[in-house]
Amino acid sequence: MPSYLKMSADQLGRLKEQLENEYALARSAGLKLNMTRGKPCAQQLDLSNGLMTALSAQDYLADDGTDCRNYGGLDGIREARQLFADLLDTRPEHVMVAGNSSLNLMYDMMVRAMLFTLPGGVRPWGQEEKVRFICPVPGYDRHFFVTQTLGIEMVPVPMTPEGPDMDQVEALAANDPSIKGIWTVPVYSNPEGITYSTDTCRRLAGMKTAAPDFRIFWDNAYVVHHLYPDHQESVPDMIALCADSGNPDRVFEFASTSKITFSGAGIACIAASEANLQFIRMQMGIQTIGPDKMSQLRHVRFLKDRDGVERIMKQHADILRPKFECALDLLDEQLGDTGVCSYNRPKGGYFISLSVLPGTAAKVVSLAKEAGLELTPAGNPFPYGQDPMDTNIRLAPSFPTLEELKNATNLLILCIRLAAVAKLLAA
Ligand code: PLP
Numbered sequence: 001m002p003s004y005l006k007m008s009a010d011q012l013g014r015l016k017e018q019l020e021n022e023y024a025l026a027r028s029a030g031l032k033l034n035m036t037r038g039k040p041c042a043q044q045l046d047l048s049n050g051l052m053t054a055l056s057a058q059d060y061l062a063d064d065g066t067d068c069r070n071y072g073g074l075d076g077i078r079e080a081r082q083l084f085a086d087l088l089d090t091r092p093e094h095v096m097v098a099g100n101s102s103l104n105l106m107y108d109m110m111v112r113a114m115l116f117t118l119p120g121g122v123r124p125w126g127q128e129e130k131v132r133f134i135c136p137v138p139g140y141d142r143h144f145f146v147t148q149t150l151g152i153e154m155v156p157v158p159m160t161p162e163g164p165d166m167d168q169v170e171a172l173a174a175n176d177p178s179i180k181g182i183w184t185v186p187v188y189s190n191p192e193g194i195t196y197s198t199d200t201c202r203r204l205a206g207m208k209t210a211a212p213d214f215r216i217f218w219d220n221a222y223v224v225h226h227l228y229p230d231h232q233e234s235v236p237d238m239i240a241l242c243a244d245s246g247n248p249d250r251v252f253e254f255a256s257t258s259k260i261t262f263s264g265a266g267i268a269c270i271a272a273s274e275a276n277l278q279f280i281r282m283q284m285g286i287q288t289i290g291p292d293k294m295s296q297l298r299h300v301r302f303l304k305d306r307d308g309v310e311r312i313m314k315q316h317a318d319i320l321r322p323k324f325e326c327a328l329d330l331l332d333e334q335l336g337d338t339g340v341c342s343y344n345r346p347k348g349g350y351f352i353s354l355s356v357l358p359g360t361a362a363k364v365v366s367l368a369k370e371a372g373l374e375l376t377p378a379g380n381p382f383p384y385g386q387d388p389m390d391t392n393i394r395l396a397p398s399f400p401t402l403e404e405l406k407n408a409t410n411l412l413i414l415c416i417r418l419a420a421v422a423k424l425l426a427a
Contacts, residue, residue, distance in 0.1 A: 031372035038350035048261040068293035080296035102256035121213030134182035136164035138381030154383035163196035188222035193346025195233035206245035340420035360419040367415040
């Protein structure tokens with residue numbers, strides 16, 4: 001397929017007519033397809049049905065004799081803390097295990113920092129004149145909703161193939177005391193599937209910050225979510241790295257089993273230094289008398305250990321890989337040389353991130369919607385929903401069947417081509 005960017009107006013005009021005809025046909029097919037959220041499909045959820053029978057009626061005691069049916073145990077049961085510690089390459093003393101949602105833990109952590117003085121801080125963030133947060137872009141929309149809801153100003157910093165642009169991050173953190181932290185997804189980032197380099201991790205852990213209570217929100221949501229068993233990306237233990245760099249309290253790490261077992265009935269954790277955990281316990285102990293320890297016990301019995309998690313993640317990969325490859329192959333075949341769309345080839349995580357011709361992303365999403373394909377709203381992976389170049393589109397291939405995915409990707413490609421040709425003709 002020739003580059004659209006080199007076509008004459010005549011050629012573009014003819015192509016537009018042809019694409020409009022194809023689009024009219026697609027629209028009349030009455031499709032109903034959805035590629036919005038990164039949800040596991042039912043076949044993936046079925047991999048964990050053993051959770052439902054992992055505990056017998058007599059199995060409710062944790063290793064140390066804790067009765068998991070009862071109140072208490074704010075930190076979570078010892079063996080669940082060990083399991084997350086193994087996945088995050090940290091020590092169980094650093095880990096607290098809670099309910100099913102790590103996003104919930106992130107929201108609570110942000111609210112706590114707004115209301116109470118963090119270790120190393122002078123006053124709660126909410127008592128500062130202005131609080132600003134570094135947001136690598138494109139990023140996870142729900143992170144940005146949390147900061148936006150709390151009135152925290154978001155400062156976008158572009159991603160590079162090694163993580164956020166660290167020159168910009170360091171300059172912002174070093175010179176502006178209102179910069180209180182940064183959102184990160186260090187392994188197979190949402191949406192680009194980028195894993196931070198060791199150098200990026202070191203710089204984040206060791207950089208100078210004008211705010212004494214600067215925090216990295218280290219959302220390790222995809223730490224074990226490899227698509228290719230022989231290609232496993234990882235980052236260093238950030239808690240140890242921060243401690244070794246003289247900043248032991250700099251990081252709050254988060255993870256969950258949402259995309260390991262059941263997204264709606266898993267377990268999640270927060271990991272941090274002892275001073276940070278003490279700070280968390282002070283308010284969490286007011287919020288709750290303890291987490292759902294039966295769910296924690298059930299997960300430990302079912303997953304057992306790191307090997308058990310790796311086994312199930314391989315099964316997830318076997319379901320997900322063909323979907324990612326199907327979408328990528330279609331993109332290659334139909335958009336390869338057109339010059340109007342580039343994309344990543346993720347080795348893990350849940351998303352494919354597309355860069356369509358600048359100024360056309362919103363148009364592509366609306367064309368797709370009119371023809372029956374729901375996509376994540378253009379701009380969502382940016383603070384305030386504003387993609388300055390109107391170029392990014394996030395695809396979530398996990399939930400549809402392979403057949404639906406094929407239809408959805410073909411329709412998406414048609415919309416990308418049509419929007420691009422219309423834009424080039426109007427230029
Ligand atoms: N963090 C990232 C980067 C995600 O992509 C998601 C879900 O898509 C979550 C967190 C949500 O995690 P949880 O289900 O544990 O709340």
